[in-house]
């Protein structure tokens with residue numbers, strides 16, 4: 006191992022358990038295709054596409070070249086009163102990939118910004134149509150929508166919310182759809198739980214529909230451990246939203262760009278939201294980018310007013326040239342290698358492999374859809390999360406990158422994964438689980 010030319014200790018690394026991490030750091034120094042290289046030179050198989058985002062695999066040549074060329078020709082162009090070709094071209098490709106009339110794209114720089122943008126579009130949409138009283142949002146328990154104030158307000162992860170005060174006013178939460186007793190070891194969409202969408206009617210009755218702007222859900226909840234929507238659930242949300250003039254937002258930051266074997270989960274489930282958020286896979290995480298795709302009727306509502314700025318919202322780096330170039334090259338690669346179809350074709354094999362871990366010590370549930378799977382371990386009585394963390398550490402020592410939330414291991418490999426690598430992923434997890442008390 007070459008000695009580090011930097012010091013870990015004095016600098017604060019966000020979003021991880023700092024003391025735990027710095028006591029035994031896992032530092033990744035390079036990556037190619039399905040593998041990282043750790044600082045000690047070991048190759049680490051990536052079973053999580055980084056953080057659900059490196060869908061095309063690491064450091065793919067065509068994406069690297071596109072970013073390099075862009076950096077040398079146009080580094081930045083103002084987005085205010087100016088433009089450049091990249092985001093227009095990329096928006097067109099995204100609109101062609103997205104189903105139905107989801108055909109207008111607004112760019113941001115992360116999933117969190119995409120969520121804030123979608124919530125703001127929903128408010129401004131109703132106002133533009135003379136319904137400015139529709140200001141309330143409905144999120145869901147166990148949801149993750151990033152870390153902006155909008156995202157944590159509609160999100161449902163207690164640790165992400167509890168230190169941050171009152172957040173956005175006027176938010177209700179649907180119940181989450183996970184009940185282990187009813188759905189443990191389900192493959193794909195559970196039969197149980199569609200009725201939980203009816204809770205939306207209760208919330209509407211409480212506030213009156215005229216006060217509600219939008220419902221936001223992840224079609225498949227990712228960060229809280231792959232919670233797959235019950236059969237009929239998303240369809241029911243759509244129907245209730247339609248009945249009451251409420252916008253439906255799908256947060257597809259994880260499910261977008263092939264994770265379920267289709268470009269978007271909206272297509273996979275055949276349920277059309279009014280707004281879709283995306284990030285991560287749009288550039289295969291090479292350059293930060295996020296955004297919102299709006300249906301035609303949403304976009305058109307903004308174009309009826311007097312000339313001038315239609316939506317007072319945007320970021321310095323919206324549609325940044327490097328991100329746009331990376332996005333174009335990434336989407337071209339998805340197309341050339343037919344990676345969404347590849348993911349769809351492998352989903353059955355992936356499911357079998359994941360469920361082969363049933364019966365191993367402490368495994369209390371396995372759930373999956375597309376190329377997403379969760380293996381839930383029983384928590385230790387005295388220390389929730391400890392068993393999951395130990396599994397993560399041991400997998401890493403055995404050459405496998407996994408991800409844990411609490412005691413749940415989540416797998417979501419790059420879409421270029423092979424059957425042999427799927428065997429290796431679940432084979433390694435199986436071996437590790439046999440060694441953990």
Ligand SMILES: Cc1ncc(COP(=O)(O)O)c(C=O)c1O
Pocket residue numbers: 114115116117118120149150151152223227228256257258259284285295
């Ligand atoms: C569904 C969902 N929304 C939003 C986000 C936030 O994205 P970012 O971390 O890019 O802000 C995430 C991140 O994992 C996510 O899974």
